[in-house]
Amino acid sequence: MILYFSGSGNSLAIARQLAEKLGERVLSLYDAVNADLQGETCIGLVYPTYWLDAPVAVKQLVAQLVLPKNAYTFIVITCGAQTNNAVWSVRKILEQKDIQLDYCHKIRMPDSSAIAFGRNPNNQAWKFDKFASRVDLIAKELLDKRHRLHFSWFDPFGWILNTKKVSQKVYRLTLPAINSEKCIGCGVCTKVCPQANISLIDNKAVMDNRCTLCLACLHFCAQQAVEVGGKTTIPERQYHHPSVNLKDMVRRG
Ligand SMILES: Cc1cc2nc3c(=O)[nH]c(=O)nc-3n(C[C@H](O)[C@H](O)[C@H](O)COP(=O)(O)O)c2cc1C
Known part of the structure; x- marks a missing residue:
């Protein structure tokens, strides 16, 4: 079973490709928390690197998983460039559950956060x-x-960046916000947000405080009503993996 988390579809696309080659199934990490995984002989985790670490939601979800002890366990990370602590921190959570990580590797993909820095992921x-x-x-x-851990070292800089004090400042650089003048209340962002962090109030999208920075809301908004850093979102810079569509990203449950 391959468990995934994905904001712009990169990790979902890789999870699917691996599942096909391995004859495994894919399951969202959110659904996996309530699934019975005890009969699985192979458990894969596929997720992105955000801010030199695993997304906060991934760490929270992996901590909640009830995993089989003797399954072959692997992690495949997607990233724009480097994985830094994205394997290390989840490996630590697995070890606290007495689960040994057997394998990890990384795959570079278009950087879904590039839009926040005035660049084009496409x-x-x-x-x-x-x-x-x-x-x-x-x-x-x-x-x-x-049995091979290609990338799993500890990066002290990545650790400092994700401490509570520093991350509060840094995460703001990629924190999406709704431009209510552009929002038409279509509700797409409420459906693609994996954290169920967006709701419609008076026909306008409103964010709560559980954002894990995946930017799905920004990349899938057809009105470009989700912005980051106060910058106007232009359609050419909205990105999602070409093999993944809006339907694939809609949160279940
Ligand atoms: C908020 C945010 C932070 C990111 N930080 C990093 C990073 O530190 N290093 C890196 O190589 N890529 C970084 N990326 C790029 C993603 O890891 C990459 O695009 C990944 O494939 C996205 O996968 P997803 O579509 O499954 O979420 C970041 C992306 C986002 C949205």
Whole structure:
């Protein structure tokens, strides 16, 4: 079973590709928390790197999972460039549950946060070709049940950045906000937000405080009514993985 978390669909796309090659099924981490996984012989976790670490929601969800002790357990991280502590911190959570991580690797994808820094994630589509063979390599190593942690070191800078005090300032740089003048109350953002952090009040989207920074709301809003850092969102810079559509991203439950 491959458990995933995804904001712009990159990690979902990789989870699906691996599932097909391994003959496994995919399940959202949110659904996995309530699922019976005890009969699984292989557990994969596929999620992105946010701010040099795993997304806060991923760490919270993995902490809640009830995982089988003897399953072959792997992590595949997607990232724009580097994974920093994204494996290390989840591995630590697994170890607290007495679960040994058998394998981890990373795949570079278009950086879904680039829009927050005035750059265009769609200009990074070259990464699909460059790293396509990595998916094949990972699938082969997983089928062989290889024991290899390609990336799992501790990065002190990543740790400092994600401490409560520092992260409060840093996370704001990629915190989405609703531009209520542009919002038409279509509700798409309320459905794609994995955290169920957005609701409609008087036909306008309103955010609560459980945002995990995935930017699904920003990338899927057809009105460009979700902005980050006060910058106007332009359609050309909205991004989602080409194999993933809005329906795939709609939260279940
Ligand atoms: C808030 C935020 C922070 C990010 N931080 C990093 C980072 O520290 N390092 C990195 O290489 N990529 C970073 N990225 C890029 C994502 O890891 C990358 O685009 C990933 O494939 C997104 O996967 P998803 O669509 O499944 O969420 C960040 C993206 C977001 C939205």
